[in-house]
Amino acid sequence: MRPSDNARRAADRVRHHLRRPLARTPYVWDLAMWLRPEKRQTLAGRHTALVIDGFLRSGNTFSVAAFVVANGADLHLGRHLHGGPHLLRAARLQVPAVLLIRRPSDAVASYLVRRPTLTVRDALLEYLDTYRTAWRARDDFVVATFDQVVDDFGAVIERVNSRFGTGFVRYRPTEENEAAAFALVEEMNRRECRGEVVETHVGRPSPAREGGKARVRADLAHPDAQRLLAEAEELYARYASLAGEATRNGYP
Numbered sequence: 001m002r003p004s005d006n007a008r009r010a011a012d013r014v015r016h017h018l019r020r021p022l023a024r025t026p027y028v029w030d031l032a033m034w035l036r037p038e039k040r041q042t043l044a045g046r047h048t049a050l051v052i053d054g055f056l057r058s059g060n061t062f063s064v065a066a067f068v069v070a071n072g073a074d075l076h077l078g079r080h081l082h083g084g085p086h087l088l089r090a091a092r093l094q095v096p097a098v099l100l101i102r103r104p105s106d107a108v109a110s111y112l113v114r115r116p117t118l119t120v121r122d123a124l125l126e127y128l129d130t131y132r133t134a135w136r137a138r139d140d141f142v143v144a145t146f147d148q149v150v151d152d153f154g155a156v157i158e159r160v161n162s163r164f165g166t167g168f169v170r171y172r173p174t175e176e177n178e179a180a181a182f183a184l185v186e187e188m189n190r191r192e193c194r195g196e197v198v199e200t201h202v203g204r205p206s207p208a209r210e211g212g213k214a215r216v217r218a219d220l221a222h223p224d225a226q227r228l229l230a231e232a233e234e235l236y237a238r239y240a241s242l243a244g245e246a247t248r249n250g251y252p
Contacts, residue, residue, distance in 0.1 A: 012115075012118065013117065013119070017122075023126070023130070024085075024129050026085045030043070039081060042078060042081060048078045048095045049096070050095070050166075051079070051086060051087065051089075053082065055131070056107070056111050056114070057107050058107055059149035059150065060100055062149060062181065063149050065182070065184035066171040066181045067153075069171060069184065070169045070170065070171040078090060078095065087133075087134040087137050087140075087141055088134065091137040091141070096166055097140065098142050098156060099239070100145075101143065101146070101240070103233075104124065104127050104236055105220055105233075107146075108216065109212075112212070113213055120222070121224065121225060121228060124228040131235050135235075138242060142159050142243075143240075148243060153173075157170050
């Protein structure tokens, strides 16, 4: 690794850890998001129809795309801010919300392919911060696991309608709708990545990420990571239970 790469990695890790207290602090987090125009666009407000959010690489982009395909692009969605305080804000504003969650080893592996400047410990701490912070509002949102999103996002929308009395249109995974959803996923990636689809970032399956994921999973097996991973697995199991998934040994 070149010295410039080491410096960039060190700087990103410093920024990451300086932001940790913010990510655990409602109201202050809200203000920080509001002060950044690109974040303010997707921050929940009283005009928001639905919040869909969770740790990165947990089905966020596909969920948003599938919802838009089924319901159109006119409704404002709170999305892609990846912080527990966003779910707390939705609860305070009485905005319907979906919390997305993925098995920690899978979420962290995919996240670190996207953001290789961080370590496994960094990512696990961020995962724990996200879901520990959101837990206090667990009665005010629907929980959807990554598997539920991938297998039948339409059923997630139906749970939202049942819980909040909304009338959102159910997403149906027809060939046409799937093509439209993944086209929108790629379009959102282009907006983020200066007009290109970047395989390490795009919110759909990509063989290009598999080698990097394998290296992260090897790091997750290190004893220093195992304690944090066990805590994350226990937290995942609690949320999966809320989502209606039976669990065993911390996993569905």
